[in-house]
Amino acid sequence: MSLIVKIGKKGKAIAKRVLSPVETHHISYTRRIERVKTDRRILAMTFDDGPMDLPCSPDLFDGRSLSDVILDTLEEFGAKGTFDVIGDTSDNYPDKAGAPGSAAWGGIRYDHYPDFGKDASGGAVHNDRLIRRMLGGGHQITNHGYRHIIFGKKPFVYGKRVFLGSFDGALEDLTRLHRVLSENYGYEMTMGRPPHYVDRVQGGLSSYDVYDVMGYQYLAASFDGAGWLPSTAGDRQTAFEEEVRAMAEPVRAALEKDPDFFCGQIIFQKEGCNMARRTPVAVGLRRQLEILSDYGYRVVTVNELMKESPFTDVGRDDPDFEKFETLQRSRAVVFSDNRLRPDAPMKTGELAMLLCPKKRLLESRRKAADDKKATLYRCAVEICAEEGLIPAGVREDAAVSALPEGLFDSTEDMTRRSVLRAYRADR
Ligand SMILES: [Zn+2]
Incomplete structure (x- = not known):
């Protein structure tokens, strides 16, 4: 050859x-x-x-x-x-x-x-x-x-x-x-x-x-x-x-x-x-x-x-498009492959990413630069547990069973769609 x-x-x-x-x-x-x-x-x-x-x-x-x-x-x-x-x-x-x-x-x-x-x-x-x-x-x-x-x-x-x-x-x-x-x-x-x-x-x-x-x-x-x-x-x-x-x-x-x-x-x-x-x-x-x-x-x-859609899997024809579109501007709600996966169950790490303040999360991640286990999820879960937003000791890949009070309107279930829809972005 x-x-x-x-x-x-x-x-x-x-x-x-x-x-x-x-x-x-x-x-x-x-x-x-x-x-x-x-x-x-x-x-x-x-x-x-x-x-x-x-x-x-x-x-x-x-x-x-x-x-x-x-x-x-x-x-x-x-x-x-x-x-x-x-x-x-x-x-x-x-x-x-x-x-x-x-x-x-x-x-x-x-x-x-x-x-x-x-x-x-x-x-x-x-x-x-x-x-x-x-x-x-x-x-x-x-x-x-x-x-x-x-x-x-x-x-x-x-x-x-x-x-x-x-x-x-x-x-x-x-x-x-x-x-x-x-x-x-x-x-x-x-x-x-x-x-x-x-x-x-x-x-x-x-x-x-x-x-x-x-x-x-x-x-x-x-x-x-x-x-x-x-x-x-x-x-x-x-x-x-x-x-x-x-x-x-x-x-x-x-x-x-x-x-x-x-x-x-x-x-x-x-x-x-x-x-x-x-x-x-x-x-x-x-x-x-x-x-x-x-x-x-x-x-x-x-x-x-x-502007057509910022997502790979959700378009303008989706009933929740506007809510998702607004949310993604200020919050981490989309996967790194640019998919929203609205029908998947919400995991604890994903919820922590939604709730965690960006600046604090990035600082914590950077401090742990050489620790391969210190993923963004792990850092976000720790910060949210400190803030009392999620219970301490819950694994990042565990499905969410309850949401912190005051931040969400009522949800029908714990799919990502339902949780994101219920999140009060204006709080
Ligand atoms: Zn090049």
Whole structure:
């Protein structure tokens, strides 16, 4: 098997894990937003690793930068993008470029965007004009990390990569980029996606804990827009055409099978070169948008998409939608996979998450950073027991049998729906 095929297979396996990870889910302030529940033909597209001020590769656009080409294309279709930007990778040296076509093509110890040695053409810090263009055009910007350094160790795929490795390090990196946007543009980012989707940070803490402090949601995706894996077909031109086809054809095939397939979905794309230093997105995006608009789809920002419904499993047609929607703005009531699970029985840990003051809970969690047993649930249950809101010594996974007085109107049963509906949010 050739090296490139091996990488391709590895890449596809990574893509699969990235798009549908196997993990258990808990109530969390930060939720993984992959898609939302709606039957309207509306979707979002995210673009990682930009902005990129280099011309497209191959340059079919008279030297215009890739970011400008993406923005021009989106605007032509009345579409709004969600740009998951970085700050600056020029401090990520000394380093060497890895083998072309490998995951280390843009650097062995670090990532360099838009390309190795060309850091000054990438990132929000070097691209004031592009950031202004994105914001002026009503697109959304999200936090992909200032230096695009992975938060924690990832031995299998990124064994030689430098990683931040601490909660404070990850928080500092995110805050640095957050400030670039807030201080220079008055723009407050509300979502983030960890570099290479590496979640583990330190001890029992993950990117979710860091985002909790940032007040962010976790920007994920439900559909791979492709183009980021190099094609191995024939010469450069043939390979490029194949990469463009790989972006468009799955979209067409999915819609031929089910015209409502993309309702509420988030499509993952890159605002940069693929491992072969090509930018099929510059051409493939137009093909995708042509197909999607033939089916009457509208492309909106992820924030806008979440106005349809902020949940994956509960939509506007639910009788309790408004109550749930209001509650999720200030309280931890949704699972980390963005599902409400209204028909499940309410567990003690979930009730404690609803009742616990956020600031106190996060402080307690952070103090116990290296204690893997100190989950958010455990901390919340302890705090609520101290406050006399739930009886002491009740296990976090025990079903709730009685509710604290004064905080709830009467409930018919102890399902999550009934308990959340009865909660007096205005107390
Ligand atoms: Zn990235």
